[in-house]
Amino acid sequence: MQSFGEPWPELNDGLHYRDLLRSSDAGLKLIEFYSKKYRNSAPLLGWLQRIHNKQITIDGDAVTDPDTILREGMELIYYRLPWKEPDAPHLLEILYEDDDVIALNKPSGLQVLPGGLFQQRTVLTQLQWRSLKRTSSSAFQEPSPVPVHRLGRGTSGILLCAKTKVAKSRLAAYFADGTSVVGVSRHTNSELKTMRKITKIYRALASGVINGDEVVVEQPIGQIRYPGVAKGLYVASPSGKPSFSRVGVLERNIHSNCTLVQVEIQSGRPHQIRIHLSFIGHPLIGDPLYVAGGQPKCFDPEVMDESFAHDGGYQRPEKPVPGDCGYHLHAHRSVFPHPITDEVIDITASLPYILRTQEESTAITQG
Incomplete structure (x- = not known):
């Protein structure tokens, strides 16, 4: 039987999550948006840490103030840092x-x-x-x-x-x-x-x-x-x-x-x-x-x-x-x-x- 598979790199590339702000979310603070919409990804303190780490941008600019007020049409991108995934076979x-x-x-x-x-x-x-x-x-x-x-x-x-x-x-x-x-x-x-x-x-x-x-x-x-x-x-x-x-x-x-x-x-x-x-x-x-x-x-x-x-x-x-x-x-x-x-x-x-x-x-x- 034929096999294929490339060895895994030590770190992955991280991930980018993009959101285009809807009118229903306009007026929310940045921390409110992420801690409510993506509460399964991280607790409130975790999202605060991500904001302070400059992992979130609004319209291309990094934002460090969790109380930033959001407006309709803004493009939000959260960058999840690269990490070493657990060992796994590749073939x-x-x-x-x-x-x-x-x-x-x-x-x-x-x-x-x-x-x-x-x-x-x-x-x-x-x-x-x-x-x-x-x-x-x-x-x-x-x-x-x-x-x-x-x-x-x-x-x-x-x-x-x-x-x-x-x-x-x-x-x-x-x-x-x-x-x-x-x-x-x-x-x-x-x-x-x-x-x-x-x-x-x-x-x-x-x-x-x-x-x-x-x-x-x-x-x-x-x-x-x-x-x-x-x-x-x-x-x-x-x-x-x-x-x-x-x-x-x-x-x-x-x-x-x-x-x-x-x-x-x-x-x-x-x-x-x-x-x-x-x-x-x-x-x-x-x-x-x-x-x-x-x-x-x-x-x-x-x-x-x-x-x-x-x-x-x-x-x-x-x-x-x-x-x-x-x-x-x-x-x-x-x-x-x-x-x-x-x-x-x-x-x-x-x-x-x-x-x-x-x-x-x-x-x-x-x-």
Whole structure:
């Protein structure tokens, strides 16, 4: 299999955030605008620090007075200083590629899209760099592929990316259609399979010994406030959105008190497999966040960290967050119709050693 990827520079380039002031914000003080509109980025004292650091300009001029009155039409730019992002792998294996689609084997530890501390060290950046490199050696400008779904930073395996707008639209629709029919009781399981255009099968290592050979989990997944997660943390919640996972036992290890499972998901809620397995009392081995019941460990919703870093932003939370790694989860197989030709594409990503059955490990060794 072909691979690509450029080593990460020590520091990223920082970020520029631009705002064109609307009439509804006219009359606000500079500090009011940022501390209210972007309160998830930094606390009040953090924004004061950024202003004093000359990280904010108005119409091209740095401003250090937080009480500056804003007027409609002003252009505000906040410059986030460059920083060293946490370590992340940079090589990506190509599992399938044509003029419309590229499927990658994403390594554990690499984030898909920019967010939080990871703004440069992402799959998206490597795709953009690859396109620029190929374009510079060709007379034709190659569009940069974009992921059409996400995998958790700690999750490895198949990531589908689109190379054209049409492919992106259709692949995204495949994922959305699969999620939309979950929980619709009037459909039989065979009908659901027909309606879902994409099949997603994962391997995972769950704690404890699962007794039944197959477990169906239909626990809804919702969100709660959680420190370090601006949009809220996904958890098992009765008031959440319908979710469906079919868990099949592949191998039980009584001595190590764990179970190797295959999971087919019909919906695509964030962290669904981690939440569903923990909900039934079998969190993934090494999961730093979710515990039995599908909830975060050691969480007091009344205690929210308000400390900030040298750039004014929030410190890395002391409590575990969804992007933390350590668990074993792999997107192993994906089957879907090609977004342009409708040909059935069946892609498999090789399994990490720890997620192979004994029989699979033996076959590879002997082969």
